[in-house]
Amino acid sequence: MKMCSYLRNILLLVLLNEIHLHTAHGQLSDDYTGHSNADSDENAFDPHNLLKYYATSQTTKEEEVYVFPPLSRLDPGDVGTIVSVELSPGRWFDRITRAVKPPIFEIPDFLSDEECDHIINSAARNGLGTSQIYGEDNEPDPNTQDIFRVSQQTWLNRNNLGGMFLDNLQNKLSTLLNLSKEIIKGSESMQVVNYLPNGHYHAHLDSTRNTGNKPCCFQSSCPTPPGPECCRICRYATVLYFLNNVDGGGETAFPLADADENTMTRFLEGGNLAHQWRNLSNFCHNSSVVIGPKRGTAIMWYSHLMEAETNYLGEIDDYSYHGGCDVTKGTKWIANNWINAATYNERFVKSIWVD
Template sequence: MTANEQNVEFLTNLQTKVATLLGVPVEVIKYSQPLTISQYWPGGYYHAHLDSSFSPRSKPCCFQTECPSINGTDIDSIECCQLCRVATVLHYLEDVDEGGETAFVFADKPLSHIHKTMETEEWSNLSKNCEQAALRIKPKKGTTILWYNHFLDRRGYLSAVDQRSHHGGCDVKRGIKYIATNWVQTPFYRYRLLPSKYLKK
């Protein structure tokens, strides 16, 4: 097997594992953004942010609407819709000697606490506030974590973004942090009717 074939096999297996973990058809992972590798050197950080941004009053998610094609080409456009990222699956590729925790600023906190904190300055600055985060995860090689970025409505459809999913990476103090991220987005409109893997053939 060539190195390239090995890479393809590795990535295809990973897609299958991520799909199994989330209980979704593998196509959802295939049609999402490609796996992204990030590297943080000492002093590197990623302040608290949301991976998705859908609110019922903003642009619809791309599975909810068909965007007009641009210049007659048949590409999906994100001009009229947004990539709603249902879930994030984060793989730690190496241990980090010190620091570099993934921090969830508001995990499990009530909305009243979240709103009050968001009124303070620099609440999202993880270089300053890493220790205060409600949940911190130390990178461990071979470990994968996942979280959901949205609420579901009463029918089980995607609803507003969940503010408790605010997260980021604390300062790396010693060593290098390597992660790989699958941002799992809702499919584009033309793929929206993927058959559930739970349907009997």
């Protein structure tokens, strides 16, 4: 980059010298003087035009450089704080703070009954398969016989949900999170998950740690679905929707939310204690934040910190461990919108999900 700047400066000096020499001999062009000269040679060298061309070409190149939009972060206030927000024209919703570390918000009636039914029916038409887990942090504990994740899932995009429905939802998400629509539209497709009795998902992280300097999957050319050996998951925030009322169980739990530093240290060291808080089949209600499934309610939280110096994706927030408690009766439907974001060093790379 320094060499390019050096060569550019040399070229400018040469051009300015040519302008000086031609000016001394009265050879200024019509384009520069603004006067017509019938005796001038149309093919004569005009350094001013060349200089203007150079400057214009540089401006064009600079304008063509893509930069991923910077992030923002909602202030949670204190636990129990309620903020009224207009998420669509004339429609106001309560945003309730459920935790501060990480910021966790509950938004009742975020989706209407009709919107919930539309998502469930779209998922059923698309077909569901066995849910998978991704990343070393989310592997089952070898000390337990429980299956780490028991559910079925599918992915829905514009073709499944319809353009108008998805546009309206993405506009609400952009307003809710105070993030650029470009970030929302460049994020992963919606995931829909169905849990039958005894279905659950033990405490996990939504992102994978930055080991080995792997690129974010949403900015990479890795195969679909990508593997952890190729890229890492970069989900700045999660918006989870409860799509139905569950007859029994099915809560979403955050075992470490607002925990003190000593508790975090003990829990993350591993061993029996770590096994207990991650196993939500047995220890769901030991969690510091437990939110029951209510149709239409959305839960939003941050899985990463935001770098204060750059306003780009920071480190994973270990307070964001969460999971789905066992369904004890009936069935449970949820959907997830994960908001992907770039690090400062990867800010010049576009999402693969946008043109």
